[in-house]
Amino acid sequence: MTDRIRVFAPSSASNLGPGFDVLGLALPKLGDMVEAEPSVTPGIEIVEVTGDGGALTRDPTRNVAGIAAADVLRRLDGLEVGAPPHRGARLWLHKQMPLASGLGSSGASAVAGAVAVNELFAAPLSRHDLVASALVGECAASGTPHADNVAPSLLGGIVLVRSCDPLELIDLPVPTELRVVVVHPHCEVSTVVARRLIASRSYALDDAVANLGNIAALVDALHRGDLAQFGRSVRDRLVEPVRAHLIPGLAEVKTAALSKAALGCSISGSGPSMFAFAGSDDDAQAIADAMQAAFHDAAGLESEAYVGPVNREGARRVE
Amino acid sequence: MTDRIRVFAPSSASNLGPGFDVLGLALPKLGDMVEAEPSVTPGIEIVEVTGDGGALTRDPTRNVAGIAAADVLRRLDGLEVGAPPHRGARLWLHKQMPLASGLGSSGASAVAGAVAVNELFAAPLSRHDLVASALVGECAASGTPHADNVAPSLLGGIVLVRSCDPLELIDLPVPTELRVVVVHPHCEVSTVVARRLIASRSYALDDAVANLGNIAALVDALHRGDLAQFGRSVRDRLVEPVRAHLIPGLAEVKTAALSKAALGCSISGSGPSMFAFAGSDDDAQAIADAMQAAFHDAAGLESEAYVGPVNREGARRVE
Numbered sequence: 001m002t003d004r005i006r007v008f009a010p011s012s013a014s015n016l017g018p019g020f021d022v023l024g025l026a027l028p029k030l031g032d033m034v035e036a037e038p039s040v041t042p043g044i045e046i047v048e049v050t051g052d053g054g055a056l057t058r059d060p061t062r063n064v065a066g067i068a069a070a071d072v073l074r075r076l077d078g079l080e081v082g083a084p085p086h087r088g089a090r091l092w093l094h095k096q097m098p099l100a101s102g103l104g105s106s107g108a109s110a111v112a113g114a115v116a117v118n119e120l121f122a123a124p125l126s127r128h129d130l131v132a133s134a135l136v137g138e139c140a141a142s143g144t145p146h147a148d149n150v151a152p153s154l155l156g157g158i159v160l161v162r163s164c165d166p167l168e169l170i171d172l173p174v175p176t177e178l179r180v181v182v183v184h185p186h187c188e189v190s191t192v193v194a195r196r197l198i199a200s201r202s203y204a205l206d207d208a209v210a211n212l213g214n215i216a217a218l219v220d221a222l223h224r225g226d227l228a229q230f231g232r233s234v235r236d237r238l239v240e241p242v243r244a245h246l247i248p249g250l251a252e253v254k255t256a257a258l259s260k261a262a263l264g265c266s267i268s269g270s271g272p273s274m275f276a277f278a279g280s281d282d283d284a285q286a287i288a289d290a291m292q293a294a295f296h297d298a299a300g301l302e303s304e305a306y307v308g309p310v311n312r313e314g315a316r317r318v319e
Numbered sequence: 320m321t322d323r324i325r326v327f328a329p330s331s332a333s334n335l336g337p338g339f340d341v342l343g344l345a346l347p348k349l350g351d352m353v354e355a356e357p358s359v360t361p362g363i364e365i366v367e368v369t370g371d372g373g374a375l376t377r378d379p380t381r382n383v384a385g386i387a388a389a390d391v392l393r394r395l396d397g398l399e400v401g402a403p404p405h406r407g408a409r410l411w412l413h414k415q416m417p418l419a420s421g422l423g424s425s426g427a428s429a430v431a432g433a434v435a436v437n438e439l440f441a442a443p444l445s446r447h448d449l450v451a452s453a454l455v456g457e458c459a460a461s462g463t464p465h466a467d468n469v470a471p472s473l474l475g476g477i478v479l480v481r482s483c484d485p486l487e488l489i490d491l492p493v494p495t496e497l498r499v500v501v502v503h504p505h506c507e508v509s510t511v512v513a514r515r516l517i518a519s520r521s522y523a524l525d526d527a528v529a530n531l532g533n534i535a536a537l538v539d540a541l542h543r544g545d546l547a548q549f550g551r552s553v554r555d556r557l558v559e560p561v562r563a564h565l566i567p568g569l570a571e572v573k574t575a576a577l578s579k580a581a582l583g584c585s586i587s588g589s590g591p592s593m594f595a596f597a598g599s600d601d602d603a604q605a606i607a608d609a610m611q612a613a614f615h616d617a618a619g620l621e622s623e624a625y626v627g628p629v630n631r632e633g634a635r636r637v638e
Contacts, residue, residue: 202521
C-alpha cells in the first residue's frame with residue numbers, strides 16, 4: 001500500500017453565464033477521488049469504480065479517468081498518440097459527486113485520473129500538459145473538446161479558455177468576497193443531448209453581441225473587484241434560452257436567486273444544476289435556500305445545495 | 320464671434336477584432352470639428368458643412384451632428400423626445416476625415432455636435448448623457464444603435480460597451496506602449512450595406528465561442544499589460560469572414576501587417592480601413608508601410624496611413 005497515492009479533483013461550474021465553453025470555476029467540497037498504484041503491466045487498469053451506482057464502465061479505453069490516465073502515460077515517455085505505453089498503473093475511481101449534473105463530473109474524473117498517474121511517476125508533466133490529457137478524457141465523454149471544466153478542476157480558481165487548439169488557459173482574478181452557490185435538482189440532463197440541442201441550430205448576431213459585451217465586462221469586473229458589474233454581466237443570451245426547457249423550474253429558481261441579492265444566476269454547464277454568485281456567506285446561504293425552495297415549489301424537485309468560496313487549489317494529492 | 324465655441328471629436332476604430340459592436344478606441348489626429356453659436360431661434364440650424372465634397376445634408380433633422388445636437392438641446396431642458404426645444408444653436412460642421420471609411424466618421428460628427436452644444440450652454444450634461452445623445456445621431460446614420468464609435472470618440476481611450484439599452488460603458492486600461500495603425504484605402508464601403516450583409520445571416524456557435532474566448536482574453540491582457548496575449552486575441556471569426564470580400568486586398572494586407580510584428584490586424588468598423596496594433600513607434604511605422612504597399616500591390620489601391628498611441632483625451636474644446 002505504500003506506493004498507492006490518492007488525488008482529489010473538484011467539481012466545476014462552467015459557462016458562468018456569457019462564457020459558453022470558455023469560462024469555468026472550481027467548486028468547493030464536491031469532487032472525485034482517484035487512487036493509483038504502479039503496475040508492472042503496461043497501460044491502465046481500472047480495478048474498481050465506486051459511488052457511480054454501476055453507471056460507469058471499468059474499461060479503461062472508455063472510462064474518462066482511464067482515457068486521461070493513459071494519455072498521461074503516453075506523454076511521460078514522449079510517445080505518439082496510439083503507441084503502446086511503456087509504463088503501467090492501476091486505478092480506483094471513487095465518484096463522490098452526481099453524474100450528469102452539470103457540475104463537471106466527467107471532468108473531475110478525467111483530472112483526477114491524469115493527476116494521479118502523473119503523481120505516481122514523480123510529477124514530471126506541466127499543468128498545461130495535464131489539462132491537455134484530461135481534455136482527451138473529457139472529449140471522449142462529451143463528444144467535443146471543451147476545457148472549461150477540466151481546466152478549473154485541475155488548476156483551481158476561475159479559468160478562461162481562450163482557445164482549445166492550441167490550448168491556451170488564463171487564470172482570472174478571484175475577488176476575495178465572491179461566493180458561489182450551486183443547486184443540483186434530482187433530475188438528469190445528458191451532456192450529449194444538451195450539446196446536440198445547441199449545436200444543431202444557428203444563432204443571431206445580436207445574441208452573440210450581447211454575450212460578447214457581457215463576458216468582456218465580466219473579465220473587467222474580476223480584475224477591478226467590482227461585484228455589482230460582475231453580477232450584471234452573468235447573462236447568457238446564446239445557450240440558456242435554448243436549454244431552459246430542459247430544466248423544470250428554471251425561471252422560478254432564477255427569480256428566487258435574484259430576489260435574494262444573487263449576483264447573476266444561470267445554468268451550470270449543461271445543467272440541470274443552477275449556479276448563482278453572492279457577495280457574502282450570508283447572502284449565499286439565503287440564495288441557496290431560496291433556489292432549493294423554488295425547485296421544490298415550482299417543479300416538485302428535491303435538490304442539494306453547495307455553497308462556498310471558489311476553490312483556489314484545484315486538484316490535489318491527499319493522504 | 321466671442322460666443323462661438325469649437326469642439327474637436329476624434330475618429331475611432333471599432334470592433335477591434337473579436338468585439339463587434341462592443342469595443343472601440345479613439346484614434347490619434349484624425350477627426351471632425353464643429354463650431355457652435357447660441358441662436359435666438361429655438362432648435363438647431365446647420366449653417367455650413369465643409370470638407371464633405373457636398374455629400375452631407377445641412378438639414379439638421381437628417382445630419383448626424385444636427386440630430387445629436389438637437390438631442391442635447393432636449394436633454395438640457397429635460398424635455399420629452401419630440402418636444403419642441405426651448406433653446407437654439409447654429410452649427411458649422413467641418414469634416415476633417417473621410418466618409419464611409421470605417422473610421423467612425425458619422426460618430427465623430429455626432430459627438431462633436433453633441434459636445435459643442437453642451438459646451439455652449441455651460442456643459443451641464445454628463446459624459447454618459449452626451450454619449451446617449453451622440454448615439455441618437457449615430458443610429459440615424461447607420462440604422463442600428465451601436466455605441467462602439469461614439470463612446471471612444473467622446474471619452475477617449477479603449478471603451479467597452481457592455482450594453483446599449485441601458486447604456487453601460489466601461490473604460491478599459493490602455494497599455495502605455497500600445498500603438499495603433501490604421502490604413503484607409505481609396506475605396507468605399509457603405510456602413511448600411513456592410514451591416515445588412517452581416518445582419519441577414521445566422522452564425523455558428525463555434526464561431527461565437529471563438530470570439531468569446533478572444534474578447535475575454537483581450538480584456539484580461541489590457542488589465543495585465545500583456546501585449547503578446549492582446550495580439551493573439553485580436554481575431555474575429557464572426558464578422559470579418561463575412562465582410563472580407565468587400566475589401567480588396569484584405570488577406571494580403573493582413574499578412575503584410577503580421578509579417579511586421581503587428582499585434583493583430585482586422586477591419587476597422589465596417590471597413591474599408593484596416594487597423595493593426597504594435598508595441599512600439601518603429602514597429603507601427605513599419606506595419607503601416609507594409610499595409611500600404613500591400614493595398615497597392617494586391618489591389619491597386621492608394622491609401623493613407625495614421626499611426627500613433629490611442630487617443631486618451633476624446634472629444635475636446637479647442638481655441
